[in-house]
Amino acid sequence: xxxxxxxxxxxxxxxxxxxxxxxxxxxxxxxxxxxxxxxxxxxxxxxxxxxxxxxxxxxxxxxxxxxxxxxxxxxxxxxxxxxxxxxxxxxxxxxxxxxxxxxxxxxxxxxxxxxxxxxxxxxxxxxxxxxxxxx
Numbered sequence: 001x002x003x004x005x006x007x008x009x010x011x012x013x014x015x016x017x018x019x020x021x022x023x024x025x026x027x028x029x030x031x032x033x034x035x036x037x038x039x040x041x042x043x044x045x046x047x048x049x050x051x052x053x054x055x056x057x058x059x060x061x062x063x064x065x066x067x068x069x070x071x072x073x074x075x076x077x078x079x080x081x082x083x084x085x086x087x088x089x090x091x092x093x094x095x096x097x098x099x100x101x102x103x104x105x106x107x108x109x110x111x112x113x114x115x116x117x118x119x120x121x122x123x124x125x126x127x128x129x130x131x132x133x134x135x
Contacts, residue, residue: 001026001027002024002025002026002027002029002097002124003024003025003026003126004022004023004024004025004095004096004097004124004125004126004127005022005023005024005025005126006020006021006022006093006094006095006126006127006128006129007020007021007022007129008020008021008129009093009129009130009131010130010131010132011132011133011134012085012131012132012133012134013133013134013135014085014086014087014133014134014135015084015085016085016133017081017082017083017084017085018082018085018131019079019080019081019082020036020079020080020082020093020095020129020131021072021077021078021079022034022036022077022078022079022080022095022097022126023072023076023077023078024076024077024097024124029099030053030075030076030099031053031075031076031097031098031099031124032052032053032075032098032099032100032101032102033050033051033052033053033097033098033100033101033102033104033105033117033122034050034051034069034071034075034076034078034095034096034097035047035048035049035050035051035095035096035097035102035116035117035122036048036049036050036069036078036080036093036094036095036096037093037094037096037119038089038091038092038093038094038131039091039092039094040090040091040092043091045094045119046060046112046113047060047108047113047116047117047118047119048060048063048067048080048093048113048116049063049067049069049080049116050069050102050116050117051069051070051071051078051102052101052102052103053075053101055071056102057069058102058113058114058115058116059116060112060113060116061112061113061114062088062112063082063089066082066083066084066085067080067081067082067083068080068081068083069081076097078095078097080093082131085131085133086133087133087134087135088133089131089133090131090132090133091130091131092128092129092130092131093128093129093130093131094125094126094127094128095125095126096117096119096122096124096125096126097122097123097124098117098121098122098123098124099123100121102117105117105118105121105122106118106120106121
């Protein structure tokens with residue numbers, strides 16, 4: 001059984017920074033696609049960023065230039081460095097992963113999250129960590 005363990009959420013003021021961490025634990029499965037999603041109250045879950053086994057990254061338009069997704073010491077660990085946070089970034093953030101490569105998964109082919117993996121394609125999910133940004 002695989003568990004995705006997230007940490008790093010919290011409350012910050014507008015313009016502040018947070019770093020989210022996520023690690024896959026349990027059964028040894030190589031994760032070839034890791035991604036971050038978020039869901040604000042009353043809104044649909046949206047893709048935020050993804051990183052492939054090769055290190056290729058994708059971002060939704062609203063965070064590009066402010067957020068950075070990266071691997072840790074292993075490809076089963078992923079970070080999301082969030083800078084210049086805005087109140088509209090407030091949401092529950094979820095880490096997700098799959099053993100398939102990002103390019104093999106169903107991808108968003110339109111909208112703000114172009115080429116981000118679609119949530120229904122990823123097998124492993126964390127329970128979420130809350131990020132709150134106050135103005």
